Amino acid sequence: MASARKVGIIGLGHVGAHVANSLLLQGLADELYLCDVKAQKVLSEAQDLHDSLTFVPFNTKIVNVGDRYEELASCDIIVNAAGNVAMAAGNRDGELFCTTDSARSFANRVVDAGFDGIWVSIANPCDVVCTTIWHLTNYDPKKIIGSGCGLDSARLHSEISKKCGISPKSIDAYMIGEHGFSQIAAWKAATIAGKPLSELACEYPEQYGFDQAEVEELARKGGYVTYEGKGCTEYAVANSAVRVCAAVLHNEHAVLSASTLMCGQYGEEGIFTSLPCVIGAEGIEQVYTLDLSDAELEGFHKSCQHIRDNIAQLAWW
Numbered sequence: 306m307a308s309a310r311k312v313g314i315i316g317l318g319h320v321g322a323h324v325a326n327s328l329l330l331q332g333l334a335d336e337l338y339l340c341d342v343k344a345q346k347v348l349s350e351a352q353d354l355h356d357s358l359t360f361v362p363f364n365t366k367i368v369n370v371g372d373r374y375e376e377l378a379s380c381d382i383i384v385n386a387a388g389n390v391a392m393a394a395g396n397r398d399g400e401l402f403c404t405t406d407s408a409r410s411f412a413n414r415v416v417d418a419g420f421d422g423i424w425v426s427i428a429n430p431c432d433v434v435c436t437t438i439w440h441l442t443n444y445d446p447k448k449i450i451g452s453g454c455g456l457d458s459a460r461l462h463s464e465i466s467k468k469c470g471i472s473p474k475s476i477d478a479y480m481i482g483e484h485g486f487s488q489i490a491a492w493k494a495a496t497i498a499g500k501p502l503s504e505l506a507c508e509y510p511e512q513y514g515f516d517q518a519e520v521e522e523l524a525r526k527g528g529y530v531t532y533e534g535k536g537c538t539e540y541a542v543a544n545s546a547v548r549v550c551a552a553v554l555h556n557e558h559a560v561l562s563a564s565t566l567m568c569g570q571y572g573e574e575g576i577f578t579s580l581p582c583v584i585g586a587e588g589i590e591q592v593y594t595l596d597l598s599d600a601e602l603e604g605f606h607k608s609c610q611h612i613r614d615n616i617a618q619l620a621w622w
């Protein structure tokens with residue numbers, strides 16, 4: 306019998322709870338380890354998820370580990386959704402001190418307890434939190450994956466799809482850089498069926514000649530349209546993080562936009578940010594650079610600088 310696939314989730318708020326539910330519905334984990342500093346919250350989520358077991362594809366062991374982070378050590382994946390989304394109202398940077406302090410409270414405890422799996426980190430500001438986990442633990446950076454612009458790229462597909470009527474799944478386009486307001490769309494490298502969008506715009510101007518700046522802004526700000534009426538975003542972010550989990554658990558070598566350590570891409574290094582990555586059982590296998598226009602390249606560097614400026618505010622660093 307294959308060994309059990311174990312996924313831990315730290316932070317059982319809107320996002321963590323939806324990650325747990327999505328993992329259950331997709332039958333991706335044999336054992337789910339739930340962790341939150343709010344004892345009743347994690348107890349209630351564990352109860353609710355357990356009550357779903359009649360309806361999901363496979364039986365799943367659901368374990369309430371409270372705030373005993375060391376009990377996550379045997380997990381294949383730990384999803385970090387620990388934060389306080391109310392502080393991100395208006396700007397994800399509002400959670401800078403909260404989520405980095407959270408990471409400080411658990412990252413070393415988990416690693417010192419022997420964790421050897423993959424971090425999938427969602428908490429915002431996502432790129433700073435990923436860099437923090439790496440900085441604190443000296444963990445293999447390939448095994449730290451930020452959900453980063455995975456969600457923003459899906460938002461870009463969604464907005465392009467609304468304009469041209471093509472399925473979001475058939476659009477190969479990436480938001481890159483910071484998972485925040487400084488992210489940029491890599492338009493020059495955007496394709497459908499291998500054809501650059503710019504070529505399609507010449508051939509079918511009515512369908513593809515849309516205003517790219519407008520679409521980019523809709524993708525960049527889409528999260529705040531969702532936030533406005535819900536006080537959170539939850540379905541799409543959870544699905545994007547679970548997509549990363551699936552790529553790891555099935556060793557897919559899937560190309561997904563994710564936040565990863567820059568090691569000289571476009572001359573950037575020492576921070577996590579998003580580019581298209583090949584993701585498999587060992588984490589990030591490859592990081593691709595795209596053919597960017599001069600303006601896109603400048604935007605990418607500005608985005609990296611924004612991440613550095615945020616890190617510079619962390620007095621304990």
Ligand SMILES: NC(=O)c1ccc[n+]([C@@H]2O[C@H](COP(=O)([O-])OP(=O)(O)OC[C@H]3O[C@@H](n4cnc5c(N)ncnc54)[C@H](O)[C@@H]3O)[C@@H](O)[C@H]2O)c1
Nearest residue numbers: 316318319320341342386387388389390407427428429542
């Ligand atoms: N990267 C993305 O695409 C993306 C999208 C949406 C939300 N987010 C981020 O995900 C995080 C979670 O969002 P949410 O809406 O679920 O927030 P939330 O406020 O609803 O829940 C956060 C949960 O984390 C718990 N928590 C805080 N510190 C903890 C710690 N040290 N250990 C264990 N649990 C802890 C809290 O008790 C709470 O239950 C936030 O940082 C949010 O900004 C990221």
